[in-house]
Amino acid sequence: xxxxxxxxxxxxxxxxxxxxxxxxxxxxxxxxxxxxxxxxxxxxxxxxxxxxxxxxxxxxxxxxxxxxxxxxxxxxxxxxxxxxxxxxxxxxxxxxxxxxxxxxxxxxxxxxxxxxxxxxxxxxxxxxxxxxxxxxxxxxxxxxxxxx
Amino acid sequence: xxxxxxxxxxxxxxxxxxxxxxxxxxxxxxxxxxxxxxxxxxxxxxxxxxxxxxxxxxxxxxxxxxxxxxxxxxxxxxxxxxxxxxxxxxxxxxxxxxxxxxxxxxxxxxxxxxxxxxxxxxxxxxxxxxxxxxxxxxxxxxxxxxxxxxxxxxxxxxxxxxxxxxxxxxxxxxxxxxxxxxxxxxxxxxxxxxxxxxxxxxxxxxxxxxxxxxxxxxxxxxxxxxxxxxxxxxxxxxxxxxxxxxxxxxxxxxxxxxxxxxxxxxxxxxxxxxxxxxxxxxxxxxxxxxxxxxxxxxxxxxxxxxxxxxxxxxxxxxxxxxxxxxxxxxxxxxxxxxxxxxxxx
Numbered sequence: 243x244x245x246x247x248x249x250x251x252x253x254x255x256x257x258x259x260x261x262x263x264x265x266x267x268x269x270x271x272x273x274x275x276x277x278x279x280x281x282x283x284x285x286x287x288x289x290x291x292x293x294x295x296x297x298x299x300x301x302x303x304x305x306x307x308x309x310x311x312x313x314x315x316x317x318x319x320x321x322x323x324x325x326x327x328x329x330x331x332x333x334x335x336x337x338x339x340x341x342x343x344x345x346x347x348x349x350x351x352x353x354x355x356x357x358x359x360x361x362x363x364x365x366x367x368x369x370x371x372x373x374x375x376x377x378x379x380x381x382x383x384x385x386x387x388x389x390x
Numbered sequence: 391x392x393x394x395x396x397x398x399x400x401x402x403x404x405x406x407x408x409x410x411x412x413x414x415x416x417x418x419x420x421x422x423x424x425x426x427x428x429x430x431x432x433x434x435x436x437x438x439x440x441x442x443x444x445x446x447x448x449x450x451x452x453x454x455x456x457x458x459x460x461x462x463x464x465x466x467x468x469x470x471x472x473x474x475x476x477x478x479x480x481x482x483x484x485x486x487x488x489x490x491x492x493x494x495x496x497x498x499x500x501x502x503x504x505x506x507x508x509x510x511x512x513x514x515x516x517x518x519x520x521x522x523x524x525x526x527x528x529x530x531x532x533x534x535x536x537x538x539x540x541x542x543x544x545x546x547x548x549x550x551x552x553x554x555x556x557x558x559x560x561x562x563x564x565x566x567x568x569x570x571x572x573x574x575x576x577x578x579x580x581x582x583x584x585x586x587x588x589x590x591x592x593x594x595x596x597x598x599x600x601x602x603x604x605x606x607x608x609x610x611x612x613x614x615x616x617x618x619x620x621x622x623x624x625x626x627x628x629x630x631x632x633x634x635x636x637x638x639x640x641x642x643x644x645x646x647x648x649x650x651x652x653x654x655x656x657x658x659x660x661x662x663x664x665x666x667x668x669x670x671x672x673x674x675x676x677x678x679x680x681x682x683x684x685x686x687x688x689x690x691x692x693x694x695x696x697x698x699x700x701x702x703x704x705x706x707x708x709x710x711x712x713x714x715x716x717x718x719x720x721x722x723x724x725x726x727x728x729x730x731x732x733x734x735x
Binding site: 284285286287288290291293304305306309311312313314315316317318320332335336337338339382383 | 431432433459481522525528659660661689
């Protein structure tokens with residue numbers, strides 16, 4: 243299957259450039275919503291299953307914040323920031339393909355009360371750095387797959 | 391480059407799975423389970439996939455793999471392959487194919503031309519000879535699983551694994567047998583499993599340009615195995631966990647210009663887990679098996695099903711629109727969400 247020419251990567255959030263999860267902070271509540279980006283979904287394919295931690299679970303940055311399965315492959319979701327899970331998206335637990343269809347809105351994964359947003363957000367890609375990252379990541383994906 | 395090679399036989403279900411997870415990379419492990427074990431994929435619901443009462447009454451061990459995919463039986467006639475390597479770049483689909491090259495090369499040395507199905511299994515003439523799975527851990531390291539069918543008692547397997555069929559008769563057994571292949575039936579002789587193991591080992595060495603050095607579990611791995619058996623693979627919480635993604639099964643019998651179609655579909659959420667296509671029509675068995683394989687772990691949307699059916703239309707002897715309609719009709723009856731899959735018309 244050919245790699246897309248371009249990937250939808252909204253500029254209004256932070257990205258873990260290694261594990262391809264996004265994090266968007268709500269300025270009013272301070273909570274951070276986490277999801278998968280299009281690079282991750284291009285690599286994975288259609289999601290068959292996903293598990294997410296229950297509200298109240300604490301997770302550190304770099305630890306597992308769930309597990310998914312796509313194309314007979316399973317892997318952990320790596321938390322881009324640490325904190326306490328406040329809410330998880332119950333809809334995607336029943337319909338994982340919603341994440342493929344709408345990863346940035348209806349396909350969100352968990353909402354976290356962050357332990358240290360200011361420090362950990364600096365380790366993520368955001369703002370003006372996103373464009374260059376997207377360009378280099380797109381090229382990297384093309385080098386591992388056929389070009390459309 | 392050198393990989394460690396571990397071989398062991400007759401292991402319990404919990405030990406086999408714990409050992410795979412505990413392996414230090416790079417290691418290739420070729421082993422057998424004690425007959426018989428029923429292993430579900432990472433997220434499957436055991437009660438939906440396995441005849442649990444039969445297993446308990448007949449000492450069939452039930453457990454859950456860390457890798458994805460469907461339920462399988464493992465025992466003395468199935469070769470377990472576990473390859474543990476550090477992180478590798480690449481898309482999941484391509485990594486699965488890359489890993490399977492070792493098994494393909496090994497089978498080729500036995501005179502078996504197997505090929506990698508785009509996302510699923512290894513096949514010979516459209517019939518499954520090995521199941522595949524992959525797990526990526528938190529560090530990015532990879533565990534590749536393959537279950538190579540050296541031999542298979544289909545009747546015994548169908549007593550353990552559930553199918554979309556309402557009852558198991560000789561016809562259903564023949565259908566399932568027609569979709570699988572084994573090393574022994576393909577080469578036409580009772581080759582010892584040890585010979586298959588040697589061939590697969592050589593295959594991996596050649597496919598990956600590595601030297602295999604026989605070794606054993608380290609003390610650290612043994613301790614990790616004990617811990618994993620106690621805390622994970624030996625627990626009901628791990629084995630019998632459930633997922634919220636709904637399972638459903640449906641059937642449809644449709645008259646088409648090409649003949650009567652009898653279609654059974656198993657769904658996992660909006661994904662087709664398995665399709666069985668039978669009926670009164672003329673098509674090569676390999677073409678039917680090929681289409682069924684392409685539809686495994688496949689989105690159940692009308693557009694996606696139609697596209698895949700069209701890709702095999704020439705060989706099926708049934709108008710593609712009619713075949714698509716029948717599959718969607720069965721999926722609609724299965725529909726776990728209610729009215730999300732609509733057959734045309």
